[in-house]
Amino acid sequence: MKTFVVSDPQRGTIVYRDRKRHLWLASLFYPLVALSGVGLYWVAAAEWVLWIPVVSLYAGVSLLDHWVGADPNNPPEAVVPLLEADGYYRWLPMLTVPLHFAVLLALAAFVATHALSAAGVAVAALTAGLYSGLGINTAHELGHKKTEVERRLARIVLAVPVYGHFCVEHNRGHHRHVATPEDPASARMGESIYRFALREIPGGFRRGWASERERLARQGKSAWHLDNEILQSYLLSALLQGGLIAAGGLVMVPFLAIHNVFAWWQLTSANYVEHYGLLRQRAADGSYERCQPHHSWNADYVVSNLLIYHLERHSDHHAHPTRRYQSLRSFADLPTLPNGYFGMFLAAYVPPLWYALMDRRLLALPHIGGDLGRVNVDPAARARLERRYGGAASLAA
Amino acid sequence: MARFRCPDCGYVYDEARGDPREGYAPGVAFAALPDSFVCPDCSVRDKADFVADEAPAHPIAAMPGTPPRA
Ligand SMILES: [Zn+2]
Numbered sequence: 001m002k003t004f005v006v007s008d009p010q011r012g013t014i015v016y017r018d019r020k021r022h023l024w025l026a027s028l029f030y031p032l033v034a035l036s037g038v039g040l041y042w043v044a045a046a047e048w049v050l051w052i053p054v055v056s057l058y059a060g061v062s063l064l065d066h067w068v069g070a071d072p073n074n075p076p077e078a079v080v081p082l083l084e085a086d087g088y089y090r091w092l093p094m095l096t097v098p099l100h101f102a103v104l105l106a107l108a109a110f111v112a113t114h115a116l117s118a119a120g121v122a123v124a125a126l127t128a129g130l131y132s133g134l135g136i137n138t139a140h141e142l143g144h145k146k147t148e149v150e151r152r153l154a155r156i157v158l159a160v161p162v163y164g165h166f167c168v169e170h171n172r173g174h175h176r177h178v179a180t181p182e183d184p185a186s187a188r189m190g191e192s193i194y195r196f197a198l199r200e201i202p203g204g205f206r207r208g209w210a211s212e213r214e215r216l217a218r219q220g221k222s223a224w225h226l227d228n229e230i231l232q233s234y235l236l237s238a239l240l241q242g243g244l245i246a247a248g249g250l251v252m253v254p255f256l257a258i259h260n261v262f263a264w265w266q267l268t269s270a271n272y273v274e275h276y277g278l279l280r281q282r283a284a285d286g287s288y289e290r291c292q293p294h295h296s297w298n299a300d301y302v303v304s305n306l307l308i309y310h311l312e313r314h315s316d317h318h319a320h321p322t323r324r325y326q327s328l329r330s331f332a333d334l335p336t337l338p339n340g341y342f343g344m345f346l347a348a349y350v351p352p353l354w355y356a357l358m359d360r361r362l363l364a365l366p367h368i369g370g371d372l373g374r375v376n377v378d379p380a381a382r383a384r385l386e387r388r389y390g391g392a393a394s395l396a397a
Numbered sequence: 398m399a400r401f402r403c404p405d406c407g408y409v410y411d412e413a414r415g416d417p418r419e420g421y422a423p424g425v426a427f428a429a430l431p432d433s434f435v436c437p438d439c440s441v442r443d444k445a446d447f448v449a450d451e452a453p454a455h456p457i458a459a460m461p462g463t464p465p466r467a
Binding site: 144146171172175176215216217218219220290291318320321322 | 405406408417418419420421435438439440441
């Protein structure tokens, strides 16, 4: 195990061992989970086994988060520059990029060459979409970085689920407007994930495209210039998915459509749980306060965080967006979810369950203190929530 | 020609180099950037947050991939 040593002028020698260092290698093996359904199908010669990867990922990770629990591994701030400079961590997400192409091609080939029922095609597409959802998360990790090679790989992996606008939209849009009613990627209290998706998916596309158009206009170029990084990614998508339809036939059309939408849905799910109801306050001049640690929901579970590059240490990510996954830190006293992101996704898919788990937890946060005026409330739900929680300042225990 | 630094992520706007990717040619003064300018790397610090960078230009510091100084 590698030891990081820093001599701090105030605190003396600081020693840190990253106990998760080698666990991050797991990201190279997730394709085996995605492809395990096909392996089981060959052994069992039954279609229902194709459901095993999707179901076991959602249910299994939620249960493992519950059993394995929180992550005691937290680097001291003084060690962060050493962690950032360590090339081992930098290579891993980059190495997963070709795996995302390989898994989509493998599952597409399976669908094109086997006589599956409609449900069989759908579950193969969901499985591929699940892994491509992790690809969007990898693009998130890479797209925040400063090197051209990482940014380019982010656009390349986003081509797999046709989501090339994500990095521009996320960095320039979401991070600036997070936890405000204006942000299509921040969920409002009382807004179900299904209504949120209808605001988040088109809203993110529009904002990403507008941002890229402005950048190109400053260079004196048209939005349709090939320097448009969104367009570059979409062109690669057209090549990949057009090629699959040409080679695999019409069955590829529903397969790819379900794959794409399910990959987007993973991102929608993450966006839904990350900032639900949280609201930045406005200054007298109408501008929003800077994003604070209490404007993100955190979870600090070993297992789910290994799947998504520490995305659950979300407050630190918003405080330092270019910081690498291995250096993200967890802090006590932040808004905290009762399970990891995957368990919370399942809860979000049943809106009454989500509200039951989250609404009181949200109102009880110290900076909200039961005051709906300090919450990002869905206008359509405001009357209902005021009737229910209007006199609820006492919730702040 | 002066240099201005993002206080969060360490991005440096060097007036001599500009930032052609963002559409600012070499020689464009920091003061001439629009008020809507945000840090091209982290996007969470605005023009008003940037601080004058007194450190002399060093070839290593300008290389892509160099982590921000601690
Ligand atoms: Zn910055």
